[in-house]
Amino acid sequence: MTEVTAPQAPSREVGAQTLTLAKALNAGLRRAMEDDPKVVLMGEDIGKLGGVFRVTDGLQRDFGEGRVIDTPLAESGIVGTAIGMALRGYRPVCEIQFDGFVFPAADQIITQLAKMRLRSLGSVNLPVVVRIPCGGGIGAVEHHSESPEAYFAHTAGLRVVACSNPVDAYWMIQQAIACPDPVIFFEPKRRYWDKALVDPDVPAAPMGDALVVREGTDATLLAYGPMVKTCLEAAEADDRSLEVVDLRSLSPLDTEVLYASVRKTGRCVVVHEAPVFGGLGGEIAARITEACFYHLEAPVLRVGGFATPYPASRLEDHYLPDLDRILDAVDRTCAW
């Protein structure tokens, strides 16, 4: 038996390091690939280019073309073959290049990936991760700024998570890969270049947990992915004491954390980039109303995108929830 001598860059940093969210994902993927030889990456342009956002930068060089697979340009093909790889015992991590490109793969995700375990009565697991850079705010062309999370959260059999910062990115991608169920993993593309200190020895909370990222008493802001930072900025700019909760897991929801926060503050605003109508905010509002009815000083309000397709980039500032729109909702909930 010969020694495998593939050149490998060190991935376990010595101590904590300041990383961008993109680099943290890269480090998380690297660590997952080192820990488990069954982890393979699949996607368009993820090899030599390192992905259009460079999240897989250098991984093909270090792990080879067999494990970092540049695929043909076909999203259904990527997810469909990933399912086959998973059936063979692999743990594929698919990169969908942009949120708006996931729909060709929707059938494979919704009809096949989500249901196969049930259909086999548990005899097969599909530990497939589908990474989707999501959201707007980067001034991109159409189909590059969407927030399709509700479609997947609506689908039983999937888990849906969204990271909001480099620390979570580093850990949650590893947790998603280790998860025996399919995970739709949303990455906030406008936060890819945000930096934070990532300590590879201090694990983050499980990806299924919601976290209170800022404590407050007057109202609760619920957000995930790119909007967590916006909510934190809004809370910082306001004199009221605003609590900010990062949902992290969109399906299933960590409802107890949400309930506890709303029971404390009595007021709640859910914030997401996705259109308000039919969005996760509606589900969250309904659940909070049911569970926290007697604690609610005001109806749960929602701030999100409009009932329009994602607008051209020079209009996107009007579409995306920002500090002012969030605080406007806080004004309204507090005036109730």
Add this chain to the structure above:
Amino acid sequence: MTVDAHTARDAELVQLLTPEGERLEHPDYPLSLSDQQLRELYRDLVLVRALDVESVALTRRGELGLWPSLLGQEAAQIGSGRALGPGDMVFPTYREHAVAYCRGLPWLNILRLFRGVNHAGWDPKEFGFHLYTIVIGSQTLHATGYAMGMQHDARTIAEQGETAVGDATLAYFGDGATSQGDVNEAFVFAAVYNAPIVFFCQNNQWAISEPLERQTRIPLYRRAQGFGFPGVRVDGNDVLACLAVTRRALDRARTGEGPSLIEAFTYRMGAHTTTDDPTRYRHSDELEAWKLKDPIARVKAYLSRTGLANKAFFEEVDVQVAEAAVELRAACLALPDPPPEAMFQHVYAAPHRLLQEEQAAYETYLAGFHD
């Protein structure tokens, strides 16, 4: 220039046994079977037809919700199914009952699906036979990915200095599926990665009510050329030809020569499913013409004429098959309905908050009734 998809020249059709039971040789597909093997192929064909007929009857009696009959496609399925090795993996549509039989999957498992007890429920690993796939063509991508995994396994083993056992994947689909994006994507992926896979298209001429002309302007097997791998048309009612052609294609895959497409030219003798009425869209003379090419009759003629089997053998098979049908019927009627909690099981591998909550709430609700 296009070629009529129906009337490919006979020279393109690989045939080793004529409808009259005459044995032919083909330079590319030599086939040598023992007398016993030939008799067993006959037994397989007769048995799966009988179980299929019994399954249709169970549907007519209201014991199954639906049944997609394989009538007329026995040779395509038994021939290809018997070409498989133990390490190979099959990705079926929803009509490959005879392939399932070849893989050792009890027929009753398939009845569970069509009775509505579960959505398939067998362990694909145990039988080398994946779950049925109802959405057309999706499984070809799974098969391709699985083949890519086999390829990666082999590479890993080779890197460790050992010799990999060549396994291959066999993906089934129909003529209608060739129009699906997923099938074409599967061809692309399989081709560019040179994956060890055989695409086995049973062209039974009809996608429910739509004839082949609605799917293609050229013979389907020729599509492979455009993707960069070989395609071959085989007489799908000739069990020997199907066996030989599939064996050859699987061997190619096992030895690193990459994917192939087999178009098994056959005919759906029955309805699409038990809810279909083919008299609305096709003529009976077409059916009559295909009856003359019956996949079982020609084997029986060959065995009789060559003296490989006698009357006693045929009678013994008939008795055995009738018993199997009775047994199947009894087993189907004895299938219990699943308990309500079955709905919540196996959706997720790891604990799931919402599902647990909903299950608990529903069980509490159910417990509130007297009965």
Add this chain to the structure above:
Amino acid sequence: MVKYFNLPDVGEGLTEADIVRWHVAPGDTVEVNQTIVEIETAKAIVELPSPFAGTVRELLAEEGQTVDVGAPIIGVEEAGAEAPAAPPAQSTSVEGGAQPARTPVLVGYGVKPGATQRRPRKGSPAPGRPGGGPARPSGPRQPEPPDRQGDGLAARLGRAEAATGRALAKPPVRKLAKDLGVDLTTVVGTGPRGSVTRDDVRAAMAAPAPEKPSAAPAPPPGTRETEAAPTASGGERVPVKGVRRAMAAAMVSSAFTAPHVTEFLQVDVTRTVRMVEKLRGYPEYRETRFSPMLLAARALVLALRRHPMANAAWTERDGHAEIVVPEHVNLGIAVATDRGLLVPNVKRADTLPLPELAGALADLAERARAGKATPDDLAGGTVTLTNVGVFGVDAGTPILTPGETAILAVGAIRDLPWVHKGKVKPRKVATLALSFDHRVLDGAQGSAVLRDVGGLLEDPFHLLARS
């Protein structure tokens, strides 16, 4: 003027680049799109074209230097422009890196920095947080009551809610009211859109007894509190027990089992008042306590004779519902006592002549207030009469005594301008409120009972005729 060119993101999403070689020097003349510098990103060497035409004034980076995207690298005095401007400041005209500085993310223009403070809004003359937080240069709009909001949703909801006649209250207030046994429909709200606040509920719970009339909004009979008059701070806790607890339970049970409908009727009771005065003047009735309430009681009893279903009881046993119609009227009267509300009843009130009825009612109220009402006094009622006029109010929406179908509340008698015989004249006017169980009576039947009572009080001689 001098224009400055900021190092652009050249499309590969890099945050910085090295200056490799300048193609121009200060004093050189440059044309638009003339190559001015080569930069090296981590990906490639790229030549940058000049966005301006004019004379190079200064180079702001040296060859070999690493420059952040967005930083100015060259100043060019545009042809025909005036004196040089100051080196690049925020306000200087710049080209290149977009403004506000965006963080590149490899695709698109890049990410704008998030705002750190609110933009000022119209209609917020006094910025600051509600409840008097510190003022800010660009504070939020003064929070407005929800019904002033632009989307109008709250307003629509509010109007719709009000139209149902149900109390407006937030969920936590509803919970508080439920816990304290306060019927929100009888509480006058002081919150936005007339909604009931926590303080309103507490005030209702701790309101003074009827014997001490108060200008405050009257709570329903069931929520009167006499043992502990509220302190100004409202900081006292009043234990709920005994009669009050039973009353609260009865009210809650009634309110949540019988679907209540309340109807109102304003009635000219001038003739009733005159008749009472006249009767009081007769020496033989000196001992008899005639009052408008007595005539109202008589009117109710007579109306029930015509409408026996209003005297009936809805019963349910083993899932089977029945309406039981009693032979006689056992007339309950709501009596406020020190220990809480009691509803003793006069048995067979329909059989008693007016003086006897007067005596029976007075006697019963007396015993109840003295705490001497017997269990028999308190059981078996078939209908209830309550006097909310004694609290100085015009009407209430009374809650049914459990097991009964109707309750009549009589409001204060007031001098009001009233059209009488075609002319507006001052008349004695009172409001009758009849609540009934909608399972037993439909709207037409309930209204008929109320009209009947009203008619008898408008023209009390009919009391005589129908006796």
